[in-house]
Amino acid sequence: xxxxxxxQLVQRVVQLLENKPMTINEISVEVGSNWDTVAKAIDxxxxxxxxxxxxxxxxxxxxxxSNVEVQKRSDTLFGIPISRKSExxxxxxxxxxxxxxxxxxxxxxxxxxxxxVVGEIADNVKLPYEIPRGWYLFGQMxxxxxxxxxxxxxxxxxxxxxxxxxxxNAIKIYSKCGNTYEVQAEQxxxxxxxxxxxxxxxxxxxxxxxxQNAKLLISKLLPSLxxxxxxxxxxxxxxxxxxxxxxxxxxxxxxxxESGLEELHNLIIDCFIxxxxxxxxxxxxxxxxxxxxxxxxxxxxxxxxxxxxxLIALCKDYLEELNNYLLPKEFDKDSKLYKLMGSAKPRxxxxxxxxxxxxxxxxxxxxxxxxxLNLN
Numbered sequence: 418x419x420x421x422x423x424x425q426l427v428q429r430v431v432q433l434l435e436n437k438p439m440t441i442n443e444i445s446v447e448v449g450s451n452w453d454t455v456a457k458a459i460d461x462x463x464x465x466x467x468x469x470x471x472x473x474x475x476x477x478x479x480x481x482x483s484n485v486e487v488q489k490r491s492d493t494l495f496g497i498p499i500s501r502k503s504e505x506x507x508x509x510x511x512x513x514x515x516x517x518x519x520x521x522x523x524x525x526x527x528x529x530x531x532x533x534v535v536g537e538i539a540d541n542v543k544l545p546y547e548i549p550r551g552w553y554l555f556g557q558m559x560x561x562x563x564x565x566x567x568x569x570x571x572x573x574x575x576x577x578x579x580x581x582x583x584x585x586n587a588i589k590i591y592s593k594c595g596n597t598y599e600v601q602a603e604q605x606x607x608x609x610x611x612x613x614x615x616x617x618x619x620x621x622x623x624x625x626x627x628x629q630n631a632k633l634l635i636s637k638l639l640p641s642l643x644x645x646x647x648x649x650x651x652x653x654x655x656x657x658x659x660x661x662x663x664x665x666x667x668x669x670x671x672x673x674x675e676s677g678l679e680e681l682h683n684l685i686i687d688c689f690i691x692x693x694x695x696x697x698x699x700x701x702x703x704x705x706x707x708x709x710x711x712x713x714x715x716x717x718x719x720x721x722x723x724x725x726x727x728l729i730a731l732c733k734d735y736l737e738e739l740n741n742y743l744l745p746k747e748f749d750k751d752s753k754l755y756k757l758m759g760s761a762k763p764r765x766x767x768x769x770x771x772x773x774x775x776x777x778x779x780x781x782x783x784x785x786x787x788x789x790l791n792l793n
Contacts, residue, residue: 422687424694424731426450427458431481431727434468438478461734465726487719493560494553494701495720500711502546507561509573510535510548517584522592529555529597531563533604537587538580545575549712551704554697555597556604556613560705612645616693623686627678632670639663652699655692658732662692665739672744681742688735695728 421429429448433439439447445455459479462468471478489496499507514534518526526534536557539548549560590607594600598617605613619638625631643663648656666685669678678685702721705712 421448421450422683422690423458423734424687424691426454427462427727427731430455430458430462431467434479434481438471438473438480440476440478444479461730462727465730467723467727484719489720492562492564494558494562495724497549497560497705497712497717497720499549499560500546503548503710504561505571505573506544506546507535507548507559508569509571510538511563512569512571513580514538514584514588515569518588518592521585521588525565527565527597528563529600530591530594531565532556532558533591533600534584534587535559535563536604537590537607538583541586542577542579542583544577547709549705549708549710551701551708552610552613552697553701554694555601556610557608558701560710612642615641615645620689620693623689626675627670627682627685628675636667636670639666646696649703652703654729655695655699658692658695658729658736661736662688662739665736665743668743669739673742681739684735684738688732688739691728691731691735695725695732698724698728 426448430444433444433447441452441455441459444459445452448455459468463470463479466482468479469482471480487496488498490498493499511531514531515526518524518530518534533556535548536550536559538544539550539559550557551560552558591600591603594603598621602614602617604610605617615638619635619642622631622634622638627635640663643656643659646652646656646659669681669685673681698721702717702725705717706714
């Protein structure tokens with residue numbers, strides 16, 4: 418059986434209840450988790466008003482809280498609306514890039530490759546309309562998602578100066594990447610996005626056995642993640658969660674030996690992934706708010722707030738669980754951490770890998786880091 422993370426379970430429960438009210442037993446069968454686990458997920462979602470409890474006869478049902486004002490699309494991030502002209506332009510580019518990619522590589526581009534190429538074009542070619550886009554989980558993304566199975570037929574006829582050259586240049590950049598990891602790394606390096614570069618390396622290292630070398634690298638990269646996610650008025654709670662994770666992880670590294678850390682390995686990874694998703698969701702929201710895409714702050718909040726609320730609750734839950742594994746200590750009740758509290762076998766980080774990571778992390782020229790290290 419594939420291990421489900423708490424985040425995957427919560428997201429699946431929300432997805433199920435989008436369609437119809439269900440009992441806990443019905444949800445348990447659908448998600449393949451026991452009653453107690455599902456009940457905890459439901460309690461958390463109820464506490465942040467994502468779902469509500471209703472009675473039907475002698476049955477207790479749970480349903481998704483719906484906002485009739487929000488009409489969600491099925492083909493965009495978060496169901497966000499997109500203007501007809503921007504949609505037509507995206508369809509035109511998806512179609513044109515796909516044909517050119519196949520000509521050059523004899524293969525079809527995947528979702529990640531298409532997103533990177535279209536983002537590169539939008540950044541470097543003067544297009545007649547803006548393509549709504551922003552930095553999300555794995556780099557820059559268009560609001561309109563690309564589906565490799567769909568045939569994109571566009572009526573867009575505009576002659577765009579330099580488009581063919583822009584497409585060829587972008588395909589040349591990303592078609593040389595051997596896998597998704599390299600595609601992401603290429604974009605992060607090209608855009609000099611230190612936050613995403615730190616995340617990419619940190620996530621990989623977290624999957625290694627948590628020996629002394631790995632702990633040293635994690636302790637080095639986490640502050641880089643914090644520094645490159647600047648605090649603003651509307652992201653202070655996210656900063657607090659990130660700092661709490663850094664603090665808890667460093668204490669666990671000091672208090673527990675390798676065997677003790679392996680017991681927590683999946684939890685440490687799951688907590689990081691949820692915090693990163695929260696950070697990346699904020700990045701996308703911020704890019705769309707401040708970009709010239711026609712979205713208002715109030716409109717976007719309707720689409721993003723449920724995800725923010727769910728992720729914040731998940732992060733706090735993960736942090737509280739990690740905190741329970743610390744040695745007993747008197748907590749400062751005024752501290753930020755106190756206020757926040759409410760399965761694959763790991764690979765071993767070799768001395769050679771460790772040396773390469775340290776050398777390259779200090780070196781400003783990081784163009785070859787990700788290809789030199791076999792971290793996949």
